[in-house]
Amino acid sequence: MTNGAGIITTLIHETENGAIDRAVEKIFDSELVALPTETVYGLAADALNDVAVKKIYHAKGRPSHNPLICHVSNNAMAQRYVRVTPLAKLLMDSFWPGPLTIVLPQIPENGIAPTVSAGLETLAVRCPAANTTREIISKLDRPIAAPSANISGKLSPTTAQDVLNDFDGKIPLIIDGGATKVGIESTIVAVHDNQIKLLRPGMVTADDIVHATSVPVRDYEGTQIVAPGQLQSHYAPNAAVLLNQENTGEHFFIGFGDTTGDLNLSPNGDLAEAAHNLFQHLRSADKHTEGSIALASIPNSGIGIAINDRLKRASAPRDESST
Structure with a gap:
């Protein structure tokens, strides 16, 4: 399908022959691709390509001060870009692949596009449980920046059709992985020294984290936006x-x-x-x-x-x- 801008949006199922290679090719070409995860569908770009990442903000109408999550294929990939403390590694080992995002200090000159972190010295990283998306990231051999694939502030997408409704004629490719299993966005925590702060609740609960780490989870009490999902108005339908x-x-x-x-x-x-x-x-x-x-x-x-x-x-x- 296409619009006046001339972009043809193709929707293909993840099991279709060549689907993964097409997604990899588009991302390498600085294009946006909607991908399934276990939480919600993400709008993915090469996290090392600032031109591509800026397309995410433009397509979504997303505020530039709102950072993005970098999705990685495994713990080792995360360690290329952020400082992984023993506590952070314990969280990764306990909950990855899965719906937990961890905010950690960036390694200097790590190559991540500055737009991804919205100017912060930290980076939010997650390893998704969706096999197709992990395989795409692995073939890219670099992280993807991928917020939810919806118009900013609106309801998050849990099916490929949801994505098509918002982005038909705006992005070239949507990979259909069926309905998402979790249905809400990932839990986000920040790890600093030996402390864990909850930035956004999700399917991985504070009790789950305490059980896995024996470290208390504190609520974030600051006003600065340090992770996605912290603005007051968010996830909204048109109706009140x-x-x-x-x-x-x-x-x-x-x-x-x-x-x-x-x-x-x-x-x-x-x-x-x-x-x-x-x-x-x-x-x-x-x-x-x-x-x-x-x-x-x-x-x-x-x-x-x-x-x-x-x-x-x-x-x-x-x-x-x-x-």
Whole structure:
């Protein structure tokens, strides 16, 4: 498909012959490619190519002060670009490949495009669990910068069709890996000395991290943007979002557990299922209502902390955007 700019967007399944090589070729050619991960779909560029990385910000309409995550194929690749402390290595060994991003000091003159880190001395790194994306990174032999493949501030994409809806005619290639398994963005932590600070909650919970490391996880209390997902307005549908509601019939209602409505994040009260369904249910609600979207209360524990974080930002005043 194409638009007035003349870019033809091709969507191919990850199992199609040559899909991985086509993605590698496009990224080497400074183009953007949407790739599947276990969390959400990412909009990928060569992290060592500043021209390519700037295309991400332009395509998404992303604020330039909002840093990106570098995706690597393994621990060894991460060690080329950031200082991996023993605590950081323990986190990598415990949770990689998987939905945990670790913010670490950059190695000087590491070649990472300055736009990736938005001028910070740190870099956010993650090894995704999606085999196709790891294989692409491995063939590139360099990291990819890859925020979520959506228009900045809007709902994150959990299917290739979601990406196509936002970027048809704007990027050349989308690799279809099916619906994402996790459904929300990765947990982000910063590791400094022997401390761990939670920058963004996700499927890997603070309790999971404490169990793996025996190190307490502290909340980030600063105001500086040091990682993706920290701006107030984020992950938002077009409709207004109302939290902790009861089903009065006045709004499109998304329930949880025994609280039923037009849709239900998890009839059984399973927080992992609720996280998986969150963005798709918000997209569906957005299509079927001209009013507001109301949601039932979600327990604020475990994975529920991440769900409530996304919903809080989705319901925030929309005077800034990010993702």
